[in-house]
Amino acid sequence: MSSLLQGVNLYLIGMMGAGKTTVGHLLAKELGYGFLDTDNVIAQATKKSINEIFAEAGEAGFRQIESDVLAQVCSYTKLTVATGGGIVLRRENWSYLHHGLILWLDVPVDILYARLAADTTRPLLQDDDPKGKLRSLLEQRTPLYSQADLRICVNAEETPEQIANKVMQAIPSVLKQTASN
Numbered sequence: 001m002s003s004l005l006q007g008v009n010l011y012l013i014g015m016m017g018a019g020k021t022t023v024g025h026l027l028a029k030e031l032g033y034g035f036l037d038t039d040n041v042i043a044q045a046t047k048k049s050i051n052e053i054f055a056e057a058g059e060a061g062f063r064q065i066e067s068d069v070l071a072q073v074c075s076y077t078k079l080t081v082a083t084g085g086g087i088v089l090r091r092e093n094w095s096y097l098h099h100g101l102i103l104w105l106d107v108p109v110d111i112l113y114a115r116l117a118a119d120t121t122r123p124l125l126q127d128d129d130p131k132g133k134l135r136s137l138l139e140q141r142t143p144l145y146s147q148a149d150l151r152i153c154v155n156a157e158e159t160p161e162q163i164a165n166k167v168m169q170a171i172p173s174v175l176k177q178t179a180s181n
């Protein structure tokens with residue numbers, strides 16, 4: 001499969017809690033690729049947590065660092081990259097993402113909420129109504145996530161391993177489409 005992707009990076013996009021980091025790890029192993037998580041790269045580079053960056057620089061400050069990191073990351077090959085859920089917001093990020101194959105993990109809000117209800121590491125969810133916030137973010141971002149090359153819909157029962165298998169099976173169909181275009 002690694003030779004089939006010919007070193008082209010795989011970028012995972014989707015909402016907070018969609019499983020980009022979890023499934024991304026598994027896909028990297030399957031593809032024989034390296035793995036990067038843009039949030040982890042940001043935290044390592046700044047020596048700050050995502051919460052600290054949002055508190056000190058605001059969302060706009062975080063988005064700038066996120067774009068800078070993505071610009072660096074896309075100069076490498078053979079990577080599976082788990083992105084942050086808001087990477088789709090900036091137009092310039094799409095020019096980087098389109099260097100690779102873009103995969104949307106599409107997960108319903110109820111599942112996202114169940115996974116993240118007790119999580120304190122997503123600053124945008126530190127809200128009086130986190131479920132409503134997830135719903136409005138998903139509504140706002142769906143037209144953007146829809147621009148992915150491949151959309152994988154996930155249900156509540158599917159394990160990360162099953163989702164990774166589903167992605168691996170779906171990748172050839174997208175490559176065929178690209179080749180015939």
Ligand SMILES: Nc1ncnc2c1ncn2[C@@H]1O[C@H](COP(=O)(O)OP(=O)(O)O)[C@@H](O)[C@H]1O
Pocket residue numbers: 014015016017018019020021022023082115116158159160163
């Ligand atoms: N398929 C899954 N089934 C159950 N829990 C999952 C699944 N995928 C991810 N999780 C859990 O959901 C939470 C968010 O996953 P994560 O990979 O960090 O998502 P993202 O990077 O998209 O925000 C983590 O606690 C993770 O263990």
Ligand SMILES: O=C(O)C1=C[C@@H](OP(=O)(O)O)[C@@H](O)[C@H](O)C1
Pocket residue numbers: 014015016017020021039050083084085086087121122123124
């Ligand atoms: O959706 C978002 O705007 C964000 C998602 C987070 O990453 P995950 O999608 O990995 O949770 C992180 O980048 C930051 O908290 C902002």
Ligand SMILES: [Mg+2]
Pocket residue numbers: 020021037039082083084
């Ligand atoms: Mg993540």
